[in-house]
Structure formats: C-alpha cells, structure tokens
Amino acid sequence: xxxxxxxxxxxxxxxxxxxxxxxxxxxxxxxxxxxxxxxxxxxxxxxxxxxxxxxxxxxxxxxxxxxxxxxxxxxxxxxxxxxxxxxxxxxxxxxxxxxxxxxxxxxxxxxxxxxxxxxxxxxxxxxxxxxxxxxxxxxxxxxxxxxxxxxxxxxxxxxxxxxxxxxxxxxxxxxxxxxxxxxxxxxxxxxxx
Numbered sequence: 001x002x003x004x005x006x007x008x009x010x011x012x013x014x015x016x017x018x019x020x021x022x023x024x025x026x027x028x029x030x031x032x033x034x035x036x037x038x039x040x041x042x043x044x045x046x047x048x049x050x051x052x053x054x055x056x057x058x059x060x061x062x063x064x065x066x067x068x069x070x071x072x073x074x075x076x077x078x079x080x081x082x083x084x085x086x087x088x089x090x091x092x093x094x095x096x097x098x099x100x101x102x103x104x105x106x107x108x109x110x111x112x113x114x115x116x117x118x119x120x121x122x123x124x125x126x127x128x129x130x131x132x133x134x135x136x137x138x139x140x141x142x143x144x145x146x147x148x149x150x151x152x153x154x155x156x157x158x159x160x161x162x163x164x165x166x167x168x169x170x171x172x173x174x175x176x177x178x179x180x181x182x183x184x185x186x187x188x189x190x191x192x193x
Contacts, residue, residue: 007041008179010034011076015083015094017048022149025156026115027082030144033168034080039176045072047093052100066100073104078111078179079137083124085116090124098131105137107191109178111171113144120145136193138178142171 012031016023027044034042050069053062073079083090098105110132114121122145129139144167146152158164185191 007039008176008183009075009077010040010042010175010179011072011079012042012044013079013081013094013097014044014046014048015081015097016091017093018084018091021048021084022115023082023084025153026113026146026149028156029153029158029161029164030080030082030113030168033165033172037172037176040172043072043076045069045097047091047097050093050097052096054096056100069097070101070104073101076104076108077183078109078175079105080111080113080175081128082113082115083121083128085114085119085121085124088123089127095131098135102135105132105135106193107136107138107182107186109138109140109175109182111140111143111175113171115146115149117148120147120149136191138182140171140174140178142167142174144168144171 012027012034014023014027031042031044034040050065052065052069053059081094083094112125112128114125116124122143125143125145132139144164146164152158
C-alpha cells in the first residue's frame, strides 16, 4: 500500500479547557462519525489535558510540555478543530496551542466544528480561519456548528442528528480530499511557503 492510500491521520483538537465545558460531548459525537470511516485514523489532542506555558520562553518546562503535544500535531495529515465561542471568539487555551506551533500546521487541511449559543460558534470559526491562513494551513469551507448546543443534546446524544450527521459527512469528505491531496504534494516536494 502506498502512503497516499493509507487512512488519513487526523488529529481532533478539543479547544476548550473551561471547567464544566460542553466540548467533550460534541467531541464524542464527532469521534463516532470519524471512527465509522475507513479513510480516517483519528487521534485526540485535548487542550484541557495540555499544560503549555503562556509565556514564550524556551524553558525546560516549556520543552517538556511541548514534547507531549507537538508529536501529535506533527504526525497529523489533517486536523479537526472543535471550538466553543467565548466573547465572540475562540478560547485562549486553543490560541496558546496554535501559537506554540508553526510548521506542524503548514500545508495541511483544517476542518472547523463549533458550538455555542445563537451563533453556534461561527464567529470563533471565522477568527480561526484568519489565524490558520497565516500558518499556511487550508481551512475547509464547510463546517459543522451547533447552535444552542446545550439544548441540542440529551444525555450526550443529539436529539435530532439528521442535519449534523449530513454536515459532518460533507465536511469529512472534503477533509479526506484535501488531506490526501496535500499529503501527496508534501511527499513529492517540501512546502516552501
């Protein structure tokens, strides 16, 4: 099997680290969809389980924290970033994770999944698009968003999964297309952007 035929290594980044967060509920739903596919090999990186310093100094503490996180990002062919919306943007912990890395995101696709109140986290998604463009990552056009997420789920399950399942399929199909294409391109020549 050629490497381009191997399942796409996708890291799901759970972007919230607040106490009582809703992110794990959405992450579990999304992981079920990802694991149902033969063309994806998902892994999870949860911001709440990382302890990255907030000051950018190359200390021993920073290097130790990065040694647990960076390999997961580097090994990924693609990403799904799950974010809530806090104050019309995405969480500080997610920003910190993104900012500690540069080459790990380059020339790779990023799918965005959001949740929140009325806006469903879409303002956070639009901010992330700008950040990932600066990092030379390709964000997918189609997203999955959960408006009033807390009322959409009951006991960890979507009350009506029809629309969300359809949106996830479209998004994951696009992620596979971009992920395989960019993986093949990176195999043939180094990205120099």
